[in-house]
Amino acid sequence: MTAINAVADLSVEGDIGVLTLNSPPVNALSADVREGIANGIAQAVANDAIKAIVLICDGRTFIAGADITEFGKAPKGPSLQDAQNAIENAPKPVIAAIHGTALGGGLEVALTCHYRVAVPSAKCGLPEVNLGLLPGAGGTQRLPRIVGPEKALEMVTSGTHVPARKCLEMGLVDELVEEGKLREGALAFAKKVLAEKRPLKKVRDLNDKVEAARGKPEIFAAFRKSIARKTRGFLAPEYNIQCIEAAVNQPFDEGLKTERKLFMELMTGSQSAAQRYVFFAERQVWKLADVPADTPTIPINKVGVIGAGTMGGGISMNFLNAGIPVTIVEMKQEALDRGIATIRKNYENSAKKGRFSMEEVEKRMGLLTGALSLDALADVDLVIEAVYENMDVKKDVFGKLDKIVKQGAILASNTSYLNIDEIASATKRPEFVIGLHFFSPANVMRLLEVVRADHTSKPVIATSMQIAKKIGKIAALVGVCPGFVGNRMLSQRQREAQKLILEGAMPWDVDRVLYDFGFPMGPFAMSDLAGLDLGWSKETSTSSTIRERLCEIDRRGQKTGAGFYDYDENRNASPSPVTEKIIKEFAAEKGINSRQISDQEIIERCIYPMINEGAKILEEGKAQRASDIDIVWINGYGWPVYRGGPMFYGDLIGLDKVLAKMKEFQAQMGDDFKPAALLEKLVAEGKGFKDL
Ligand code: 3H9
Numbered sequence: 001m002t003a004i005n006a007v008a009d010l011s012v013e014g015d016i017g018v019l020t021l022n023s024p025p026v027n028a029l030s031a032d033v034r035e036g037i038a039n040g041i042a043q044a045v046a047n048d049a050i051k052a053i054v055l056i057c058d059g060r061t062f063i064a065g066a067d068i069t070e071f072g073k074a075p076k077g078p079s080l081q082d083a084q085n086a087i088e089n090a091p092k093p094v095i096a097a098i099h100g101t102a103l104g105g106g107l108e109v110a111l112t113c114h115y116r117v118a119v120p121s122a123k124c125g126l127p128e129v130n131l132g133l134l135p136g137a138g139g140t141q142r143l144p145r146i147v148g149p150e151k152a153l154e155m156v157t158s159g160t161h162v163p164a165r166k167c168l169e170m171g172l173v174d175e176l177v178e179e180g181k182l183r184e185g186a187l188a189f190a191k192k193v194l195a196e197k198r199p200l201k202k203v204r205d206l207n208d209k210v211e212a213a214r215g216k217p218e219i220f221a222a223f224r225k226s227i228a229r230k231t232r233g234f235l236a237p238e239y240n241i242q243c244i245e246a247a248v249n250q251p252f253d254e255g256l257k258t259e260r261k262l263f264m265e266l267m268t269g270s271q272s273a274a275q276r277y278v279f280f281a282e283r284q285v286w287k288l289a290d291v292p293a294d295t296p297t298i299p300i301n302k303v304g305v306i307g308a309g310t311m312g313g314g315i316s317m318n319f320l321n322a323g324i325p326v327t328i329v330e331m332k333q334e335a336l337d338r339g340i341a342t343i344r345k346n347y348e349n350s351a352k353k354g355r356f357s358m359e360e361v362e363k364r365m366g367l368l369t370g371a372l373s374l375d376a377l378a379d380v381d382l383v384i385e386a387v388y389e390n391m392d393v394k395k396d397v398f399g400k401l402d403k404i405v406k407q408g409a410i411l412a413s414n415t416s417y418l419n420i421d422e423i424a425s426a427t428k429r430p431e432f433v434i435g436l437h438f439f440s441p442a443n444v445m446r447l448l449e450v451v452r453a454d455h456t457s458k459p460v461i462a463t464s465m466q467i468a469k470k471i472g473k474i475a476a477l478v479g480v481c482p483g484f485v486g487n488r489m490l491s492q493r494q495r496e497a498q499k500l501i502l503e504g505a506m507p508w509d510v511d512r513v514l515y516d517f518g519f520p521m522g523p524f525a526m527s528d529l530a531g532l533d534l535g536w537s538k539e540t541s542t543s544s545t546i547r548e549r550l551c552e553i554d555r556r557g558q559k560t561g562a563g564f565y566d567y568d569e570n571r572n573a574s575p576s577p578v579t580e581k582i583i584k585e586f587a588a589e590k591g592i593n594s595r596q597i598s599d600q601e602i603i604e605r606c607i608y609p610m611i612n613e614g615a616k617i618l619e620e621g622k623a624q625r626a627s628d629i630d631i632v633w634i635n636g637y638g639w640p641v642y643r644g645g646p647m648f649y650g651d652l653i654g655l656d657k658v659l660a661k662m663k664e665f666q667a668q669m670g671d672d673f674k675p676a677a678l679l680e681k682l683v684a685e686g687k688g689f690k691d692l
Helices: 031-046 080-088 105-110 127-131 139-147 149-158 164-170 182-195 208-213 217-227 236-249 252-267 270-284 310-321 333-352 358-366 391-404 420-424 458-470 486-503 507-517 523-530 546-552 577-589 599-619 626-637 646-653 655-669 677-684
Strands: 002-005 008-013 016-021 052-057 094-098 101-103 115-118 123-125 303-306 326-329 368-371 382-385 410-413 433-438 447-452 474-479 565-567 573-575
Touching: 002 031, 008 031, 016 031, 016 182, 031 052, 031 080, 052 182, 080 105, 094 105, 094 182, 101 105, 105 123, 105 139, 115 164, 115 182, 123 164, 127 149, 127 236, 127 270, 139 149, 139 208, 139 236, 139 252, 149 208, 149 217, 149 236, 208 236, 217 236, 236 252, 236 270, 252 270, 270 626, 270 646, 303 310, 310 326, 310 333, 310 358, 310 433, 326 333, 333 358, 333 368, 358 368, 382 391, 391 410, 391 420, 410 458, 420 433, 433 458, 447 458, 447 626, 458 474, 474 626, 486 507, 486 523, 486 546, 486 577, 486 599, 486 626, 507 523, 507 599, 523 565, 546 577, 573 577, 599 626, 599 646, 599 655, 599 677, 626 646, 646 655, 655 677
Parallel strands: 016 052, 052 094, 094 115, 101 123, 303 326, 303 382, 326 368, 382 410, 410 433, 447 474
Antiparallel strands: 002 008, 008 016, 433 447, 565 573
């Protein structure tokens, strides 16, 4: 065996050269790996004893892509294209041997090999789109030459990791080899290539599939239409499509140039910067400063959920999906039956859509037990309380749980804003009490705020993070404060939205601006969807807010066909003259002068106070890092990924600008806009949240 460099070595087995890369954790294409490939192939080519070359990786995966940590830094060592040229132009067959994932640049390297073999568990994909990019190493030009433009469009715009069997069907992989025997299988395949004198198949020279689509722009028009909704606001999907169009309409080398040009545009733009930041933020969020990775955890084999309403049902489904038995407790038989029936209906609907089988529905339902007494929770390992938001009720429940549930179990509250310390004080084991704040619909939304109270123990925190991962959530550790991280910041936006409509912007103006910013919907459309009468009653209504006045005339949101908006029979919204009149009268009564409000002001008024509140959250230590706050907003509130989250966005526009605006608003409108001390400090030091 010859070492090529620190991460690559070349061995010779019979007449096959095996070039092995070993660069943990994921064999990303760092300068060393690129050098290892370029020089390793050159040495194998120069060695007359070698007739064919196998490119294989040690560790858990084949090359998982370009090294994202190198992006934006000065280029070092051979380029990826140098490494690819060495492979593609080798006068001996080069075979990629794939396990784990061949992603992005990794698949692009494999596509320059003359053949590809994989174990059945392997997956291939071009996920650059998720980083706001496109495959910039020939992927958009080579992939459609094998799988055809339609499948290529699908792969590059979704970033899906395609299972090896499917790759085999599409021709992306030439042969599957036995699981666990990749090296042997690849060597046998290489010998077969030699014995059969198979040609040096260069993907770049395959033209029939792209030529077949030439002169058919309708393929692209239809595809664009099919993904328009899902990709609204994102640049990368469209750029990826343009590259596949180039593969169809331009000669290979021209197509490569188009790919390079569009890749560089994306790479230097703010969307990709945001999406790459989010990639790392999603991984950082699991790392806890004072709860080391080796903190002991509590096995969670059985879960109790209190409350079978929308929230309790949704929470239960997470655990059932993960194969963990759940006991769900309600006070009345009827409510319990209704809750369980809803869970069943949700599962049956999924089965009807083909997501899983009816047996699977029964399997999951078989893990669910209903009960009418907290006594049924004596032997669970984790209880999640999801009763309505009232401190006295919660304390009563926790006091009872303390007497019933076995020692060592975790007692969690799903409260969205109440003080967990106070809830914990109702028990004699506050170290086992924690907040697990799910977002509605709890079986769908990815975010979980894990709320650490004063006495919560480290094993309880570590276990909560671990179980979150197990049920497919992304968890952010936050501290106790009203509304925690997400709702605390949301209340800033809500307050300003309410003020803006009294000052002259209409609800549909505010909604349009925030929708165009990238949120799935604006605050008023959201209120209409949720129902304006949440927590409202006719008896106690005093006409003192716009919401009360709307409810009083039975405009209670989508469900009554009218709220802030008017709705037609298909629930299409249109601006309402009635609402407009109510708002104008209300503002006049309060003596508020109506004025023209610009879209820019709507953004600044709604978003800057959120950034400011984020700074306060950081200075109070209620979130570990700015990027955790961004994770909360992206996964819990629909903040557009391509804007990286409120804290990233603050850095992007410049904290000095945010501070200056906050001061201007403070002078005009008072202390709702009082700048956070941390914001002032960072600006004074010329720093951003990224420098914390
Ligand atoms: C690209 O290829 C552009 C090209 O077109 C070329 C243009 C010229 N670089 O996710 P995990 C780290 S763009 C650097 O927890 P898993 C990750 O941060 C790239 N680091 O493991 C983490 O570090 P830490 C296209 C990377 O088993 C550790 O590896 N490729 C990279 O759950 C483990 O990661 C992609 O977008 C990277 N490329 O999942 C694939 N990838 O331990 C991105 C990972 O310090 N990667 N790290 O927190 C993935 O999707 C997943 O990591 C993978 C493994 C599925 C591979």
